[in-house]
Amino acid sequence: MSFEVPNLTLLKHFVTVAEDKGISKAAKRLRISQPALSKNVKRLEEMLGTRLFERHSSGADLTPTGQAFFNRAQIIGLEYEHAVQEIRNLLSEQDATIRVAAGPVWSSTILPPAASRFHRRFPRHRLSVQTGPVDQLIEDLRLGRVDIFAGAVIAKSRLPGFTSRRVAKAQIGIMCAEHHPLAKVEGPVDPMELVKYPFVSFNLNRDVLKMLSDWLKERGAPPARYLLETSSLFTCAELARSGDYLFFESTMVAGSPIGQGLKVLKTDKEIFQYDLGFVFRQGMDRLPAHSGLMKAMVEVFENKGLRSPQNAAE
Incomplete structure (x- = not known):
C-alpha cells in the first residue's frame, strides 16, 4: 500500500501547533498566516486519514492519534537537525559536540573530573551538559535532544532501542x-x-x-x-x-x-x-569520542574506589 509522505515543512507546522495548542499562536511563531497554517494542518490530516486536533474556542488539543503522531514527529525533526549538523561538521572539519544529560549529583561529582580526562584525549570536542529531574532528562534522551544519559539506571531510564550500562553502585x-x-x-x-x-x-x-x-x-x-x-x-x-x-x-x-x-x-x-551508569542509543558506544567520554567517567568511579560490577548492557 503506497501513500504520500508528509514533508518536513508539514511536520514542523504540525509540531508547532501541537506545542502552542492553537493555530493563532503557532502562526505567529512560524511567521506565516493563520489560513496558510490551517490549510497545511488540514492537508496533513487528509494525507494521514485521521483528525489530529480537536478544535475549540480557546485553541486546539491533540486527539489520541494526533498525540501518537506528535511523539514520532518530534523525533523525526530532531533526527533531521542532527543529520544536518553532522554533515556541517564533516564539511567544515569541526569536531562534534557531545550532549550529556546528567543527574544533579552526577553532574556535580563525576562529570567535572571526567571532563578533564576526556579533553586530554579529545581536545577539540565540546561537551554540553544538561541537568534536571531524571524524568525530563530521560525524555530528552528519547527525543534525541541529548546523546548520553548519565545517572541512576532505574526502571524509568530503560528505553526501547537504547542500551543501559551499569558501572557502579550507589546508595x-x-x-x-x-x-x-x-x-x-x-x-x-x-x-x-x-x-x-x-x-x-x-x-x-x-x-x-x-x-x-x-x-x-x-x-x-x-x-x-x-x-x-x-x-x-x-x-x-x-x-x-x-x-x-x-x-x-x-x-x-x-x-x-x-x-x-x-x-x-x-x-x-x-x-x-541503586545502579549508576549510562543510557544511550544503540551503537553510539562505537563512536570513539562518545565511548571515550563514558570511559573517562568510569575511570573517575574507579579512582574514587566505588565498587564497579561487570559492565552490563540491556
Missing part, C-alpha cells in the same frame, strides 16, 4: 556536618533522634524524599521536617555543613569536594541502593 544516606550532635553517635542513629532536626530538601529528587518518608514510617517515626527547599545541590551541602540541617541524598555527595565536611550517618540498615 542514599543521611548526611550532617562533622560537628553536628548526631555525628558523635557511634552506632546506628535512632530515627526518633533524626526527626528532631530540620532537613534541607533537594527538590529535584522528589522520589528520594519519599524513600526517607517510607523508611521513617516503617520505624514508627514521624515525618522529617523540611524547613528549606532548593534546586541547588551546593546550597543543600552548605546548609548541612554549616548548621543543624540534615541532608538526605546520594552519599556520593559526601565523597566529593562540594560535600567536604559532611559525614554519612549510620542507620540500622541501608536505606536504598
Whole structure:
C-alpha cells in the first residue's frame, strides 16, 4: 500500500501547533498566516486519514492519534537537525559536540573530573551538559535532544532501542556536618533522634524524599521536617555543613569536594541502593569520542574506589 509522505515543512507546522495548542499562536511563531497554517494542518490530516486536533474556542488539543503522531514527529525533526549538523561538521572539519544529560549529583561529582580526562584525549570536542529531574532528562534522551544519559539506571531510564550500562553502585544516606550532635553517635542513629532536626530538601529528587518518608514510617517515626527547599545541590551541602540541617541524598555527595565536611550517618540498615551508569542509543558506544567520554567517567568511579560490577548492557 503506497501513500504520500508528509514533508518536513508539514511536520514542523504540525509540531508547532501541537506545542502552542492553537493555530493563532503557532502562526505567529512560524511567521506565516493563520489560513496558510490551517490549510497545511488540514492537508496533513487528509494525507494521514485521521483528525489530529480537536478544535475549540480557546485553541486546539491533540486527539489520541494526533498525540501518537506528535511523539514520532518530534523525533523525526530532531533526527533531521542532527543529520544536518553532522554533515556541517564533516564539511567544515569541526569536531562534534557531545550532549550529556546528567543527574544533579552526577553532574556535580563525576562529570567535572571526567571532563578533564576526556579533553586530554579529545581536545577539540565540546561537551554540553544538561541537568534536571531524571524524568525530563530521560525524555530528552528519547527525543534525541541529548546523546548520553548519565545517572541512576532505574526502571524509568530503560528505553526501547537504547542500551543501559551499569558501572557502579550507589546508595542514599543521611548526611550532617562533622560537628553536628548526631555525628558523635557511634552506632546506628535512632530515627526518633533524626526527626528532631530540620532537613534541607533537594527538590529535584522528589522520589528520594519519599524513600526517607517510607523508611521513617516503617520505624514508627514521624515525618522529617523540611524547613528549606532548593534546586541547588551546593546550597543543600552548605546548609548541612554549616548548621543543624540534615541532608538526605546520594552519599556520593559526601565523597566529593562540594560535600567536604559532611559525614554519612549510620542507620540500622541501608536505606536504598541503586545502579549508576549510562543510557544511550544503540551503537553510539562505537563512536570513539562518545565511548571515550563514558570511559573517562568510569575511570573517575574507579579512582574514587566505588565498587564497579561487570559492565552490563540491556
